[in-house]
Amino acid sequence: MTATPAQPYSPSLPRAHRPRRRLPRTPGPLGDALTLMALPLLAALALPAAFAGGGTRRWFGGRAESQRAEAQAAKDAAAAAFYELDTAQRDLRISIETITAVDASSAARRAVADFDALGRRIDEASHQYISAVDAHDLDRDDLEASAAARARTELTAAKEELDRVKQELDRFTDGLGPLLGKAETQLARLAPAVERARQALLAASNALDSVRTTGLKADDLAARLAALSPELTKLNQGAGQHGVPQTLERAERVTREAEAVRVEAERLPERAAEIDHRLVSLRTRAQALTTRSEQVDPILSELRRRFTVACWQDLQRVPDIAAENVRQAETKLAEAHTARAEQRWADATALLSTVRALLNTTDEAVSAAGDRLHRLNAVQKxxxxxxxxxxxxxxxxxxxxxxxxxxxxxxxxxxxxxxxxxxxxxxxxxxxxxxxxxxxxxxxxxxxxxxxxxxxxxxxxxxxxxx
Missing domain, CATH: 1.10.8 (Helicase, Ruva Protein; domain 3)
Incomplete structure (x- = not known):
């Protein structure tokens, strides 16, 4: 057995578990003849024993045979305990390796250190068992009762020590429950997460190919997708090289970013149509505001003629502001049209937002002049x-x-x-x-x-x- 999960321990089998050597058999007709000749001799030698009522061990009395049987039973029980402990340690080593592959916390490091210490206890108990087995050959024909009794005592003590260590190992295994559960959960998420990332990248690539068939370039989306290529390489290299938590985080990030590229690619034709519609709509609105702003001067003339300066002074610059805003809006509209033609979608969208803000400001100023005259007329009346x-x-x-x-x-x-x-x-x-x-x-x-x-x-x- 071993104290560390990295180097499995393979003890040599005790003497009692080693295969017995067989005498070589002489091949061919000569060997068969010798075998036939030996059979009568072996039968003759066996007759006294048969008449004695059993094998040669019976010559040493019942007490020795009873002690031998008890020693053999103790040996079998110790072997079973040894096998059970070895199996449990191997299972626990797998759990420790699972935890260390996922968790780098202090609790995980402490679990590894405790496992190492427990491994040393297991080695000591195993050595005691193997030594007891090697020290006594229970198959000897001349085994004395006292020797069999000593063997039983030592093998029983070895089994009890193996049982005690197994109990310690079981308690330690039970305490690993939360850490192991967390690690297994992350490992269970790993393969699906990586597969989702791959599928998201494939879907984004297919969406870009589909958009390009309509004549849209989508160069910025293609650049974003290409930037994910090194991340896919790391995902393919696996968690063994980059760590489970890091691989999970990378897979989730790649999935998220690839999904964003796919959504934007699929929406690109709609976005292009929307920009075209806004270009027409804002150009029409700019022309209408140009016409409306021309009506501000007559309104101001009436305000000046009928009301005091305080009633219209703050509106004096409305015609000039309206004309300047409309001029800027038309300039930005031309720039947005160029950006749309070059498929610079972000630039086109930003320019159209600027145009809209300019026209809103102009609309408010022009409307303020007419609203002022209307309200003053009402209160005067x-x-x-x-x-x-x-x-x-x-x-x-x-x-x-x-x-x-x-x-x-x-x-x-x-x-x-x-x-x-x-x-x-x-x-x-x-x-x-x-x-x-x-x-x-x-x-x-x-x-x-x-x-x-x-x-x-x-x-x-x-x-x-x-x-």
Missing amino acids: DPQQEIDRTRFAIRDAQRLAMAGRNTPDPRHARPLDDAVSRLERAVATLDGRHPDYWHFLTETEAVRRAVSRVVSLIRDERGAAGH
């Missing part, structure tokens, strides 16, 4: 509607603040009182010859926002108290 809307918001918040209370909470009452005062000041600004309607609108909006914050605060506090 009937400011009471805006006043009533704001007062209703304040009164609703005041009722909420007083619900279930005799006096309002100062944290709620103070901002609501401020809102009332602020609304009154905003209404007072309408009494002048040239009212600043835009200031009035922005003030009423600010008052409603402040009131909304108080309402949210009250509801949050009451919700928390209810819980």
Whole structure:
């Protein structure tokens, strides 16, 4: 037996287990004749023993034969214990090798050290057994009872020691359960993981080939797939060279990246069509915004003619900003078209996103001018509607603040009182010859926002108290 899993121990068989040598047989007719001549002689020699009632061992008495039988039984029991321990150690060595192939943790290293120590105990017990077997030839015809008794004692002691070591080995094996389970789980995952990686790479390659038949190059995807080739080589070299955890991690990464390449390759025709659609759509939108931006100047003229400077001053640069944004958008659209023609899909997508952002900004600016004129016309015609809307918001918040209370909470009452005062000041600004309607609108909006914050605060506090 052995103390380390790397070098299996193969002890020489004890004397009792060694094959007996046979006398050579003389070949040919001469040998057959000699055999026939010897038969009567052997029969004559055997007759006295036969008449004595058995073999020659009977001459030494029953006690010696009884001791020999007991010694032989002890020898057989020790041999069985030796075989059982040897088998258990071999099985345990496989478990240790499984753990060390997967696990490099301190617990795994400690298990290997404990196995080495246990191996030395097994070697000692095995040596005791082999020595006991070699020291006594139980097949001797002149075996004395005392010698047979000594043999039985030594062989019984050897068996008991083998049994004790086997018990230690069994306890050690039971303690390896968690480590071995983890290792076996990882090993069970290894082959399927590597196979999934290979299949993912094959699927990605097939998807690229299919896309290329439609006239799409997909050079960037091909480069990404080629970068995985060294990883496939390492997977093929196996976990024995690169380690089980590392191979598992590599297989999962290759699977993930190859799958991403496959998905993008399969989606590439759809992506190309989407880019073509966006090119047309954004070009149409840019043309429409060009037309709309031309209407901003008449709107500004009306704002200047009918309202104070504060009502339109921040809109002065809208026509220039709109024209510049549309010009930039058209330039980026041309660049995106070129990128699409060269199948630089990422560049085309990024450029189209820039175009969209420019057009959104332009749309908001152009819309702001028309919305400003519309709102100023409405408040100039009937400011009471805006006043009533704001007062209703304040009164609703005041009722909420007083619900279930005799006096309002100062944290709620103070901002609501401020809102009332602020609304009154905003209404007072309408009494002048040239009212600043835009200031009035922005003030009423600010008052409603402040009131909304108080309402949210009250509801949050009451919700928390209810819980």
